[in-house]
Amino acid sequence: MVDDADTGTILIVEDHQDTRETLRDYLADFGHVVDTAVDGADGLRKVQLRPVDLVITDLNMPQVSGLELLAAIRSHKLTPDVLVLSATGLVAKAVEAMRLGAVNYLVKPVDLELLTSEVRAVMRVRRHRELELSAGRTTMTIDRGAELARPQSVLLASEPQVDEAAAAELETPTAIGRYQVLGELGSGGMGTVYKCFDPALRRTVAVKVVAITAIRKVHRELLLQRFAREAQAAGMLNHPNIVTVYDYHDDPRGGPVHLAMEYVAGRSLAAVIAAAGRLPWSRATALVFQVMDALEFAHRHQIVHRDVKPENILVTDQDVAKILDFGVAKLADGEFDAGLTRPGTLLGSPRYLAPESFRGGGVDYRADQFSLGSVFFEMLTGAPAFKFDDFYVGVHRILSELPPSLASLGVEAPPLLQEVLRRMHHKDPERRYGDEMALLADLRELGALAGLTLQSGVVRVADDR
Incomplete structure (x- = not known):
């Protein structure tokens, strides 16, 4: 069947x-x-x-x-x-x-x-x-x-x-709705993403098709609700560092359920890290500033991403970072999450999750800060902030251990950078950045030390450090 x-x-x-x-x-x-x-x-x-x-x-x-x-x-x-x-x-x-x-x-x-x-x-x-x-x-x-x-x-x-x-x-489809398929970009647990051409608006787009046939009927409605939530969450957010959602289509006649979004020519941050090993602290700071600026904008609109990881961040050839995949996002008032998550369910990639995600308590915007801190650390060192040799050992490390210092791993960076990471990685969310404009200010100061001017959606480089 x-x-x-x-x-x-x-x-x-x-x-x-x-x-x-x-x-x-x-x-x-x-x-x-x-x-x-x-x-x-x-x-x-x-x-x-x-x-x-x-x-x-x-x-x-x-x-x-x-x-x-x-x-x-x-x-x-x-x-x-x-x-x-x-x-x-x-x-x-x-x-x-x-x-x-x-x-x-x-x-x-x-x-x-x-x-x-x-x-x-x-x-x-x-x-x-x-x-x-x-x-x-x-x-x-x-x-x-x-x-x-x-x-x-x-x-x-x-x-x-x-x-x-x-x-x-x-077979790769030739068309998805009105979109002409140019090729496959990749696939994951939620479905397959295709590079397409939109003849109506004469532009290239990325179209994500939900993989409903891979899911039992009893879970299909849940998956479709989450897919619709991704469209709704991202569609509410117009920011230069968030992948723009153009269109969501759920065919009542049984056709493909798909999401059309901005096509970004570039690589995932995971691929960037894999190719470089370690990123210079100036470049890592510039990328983190852009992602944090996008997250702060989402948080201001009461949306928590909950799955911040290198695979969900795209980097263009001009080093513009764009965050995507709001499939497990939630509104601060719980509207998006109503009935979609069982108590005790883990959402997101475990090695990047905040401690409160494993404790079963409430998760708010500060959980995204913790996750981004882990991404920042990985960019700087080429290694995960918390090793997951085993799932439960990894969870224990997130709950009770601190990542090693940057200096101990041979990373030369200003003391302010280590302090920013320490605060983003605090086990107690109350001791992270309550005001994310203060976090952006610290990142902007780090940028200035590297000769960069960091502004919303813009990075101007004064030198090659």
Whole structure:
């Protein structure tokens, strides 16, 4: 059925109970049938007992490791795809796992949105494979029927019923509503983003199509409400450092639900950091100022982003930063969040969340400050502010530990920068910046020390420091 187009049977092999159960519950919410195993030996036994589409296995486990499990799956000629999870120090092993046939590896702590994309891609490829096999079987049946001079009605009856909607979804569409598709920009847990041309206004746009077929019917309405909320939240905000939303369309006849927005030629901040390793403090300050200026504007309009991370910040070739993805945003009065979030639900990427997000208390604009502080730290050092070797160890660090000082990591910067970071990262939101204009003033002062003039939506560079 179309409803189950991107879902399948998954086995999670992980020796750490908390991580195992977190991944199980997360993926089950997307309609997958999820089983778990405590180590490689248990995983092999379960794969041999029943068909599994995808095995997600930790590499470093006692007794039978993920690498040994992968080798056993291949030697027994079992059919599941295998996705491996690797701690940072085990990347060489992860590469070896891919040589043995793993489809990919993800570094721990696992980015749940990235995991969703990987799982969705695996299920689509498997479904495409099945469709191709079905097409092959159909041809054989028809050829054999022709040789036997069967009646046409018998030939038609013998053809497998391929889901045309599911098959069509594998292809890049040529048009989405009035927008002409130029190519795919990327995909994530919420859907796929396409580069498109708007013939009515003669401009290039980015169109995000919600992936409703990947979600069970029981969760579909919730996802659509969140998608509509992204359109509503971003549509309320007109700021040079926020990606502009142009149009939202929910087709009552069952067509694609999509969001048209400003097309930004550039890269994600995550890609910028990955390419540079570390950013000069002057450049990092200029980018953070722009994002903070946009967040302050959103906060003034009673909107809290709640998912500030490098992947949600675009950087143009002119170093203009633009924040996007208000899919988990909320209004300060709770209007956006009414009925959309269960108590205790974590929204956003764990390594960037503020401590209060894990304590189950109220989250306000100061949580975005904390998240941006973590992004700032990562730009300056090339490393996360809080290491997530394991989910619950990472949470403990956010709740009780401070990031290392910049000086201890070899970053030379003015003392004011360390003080700004310290205040943004304070565990108690009351001790962060209550007045965000004061935070912008401190960032502007840092810019002046670097020879930059920082203004809303504008950065003027006086030198190359």
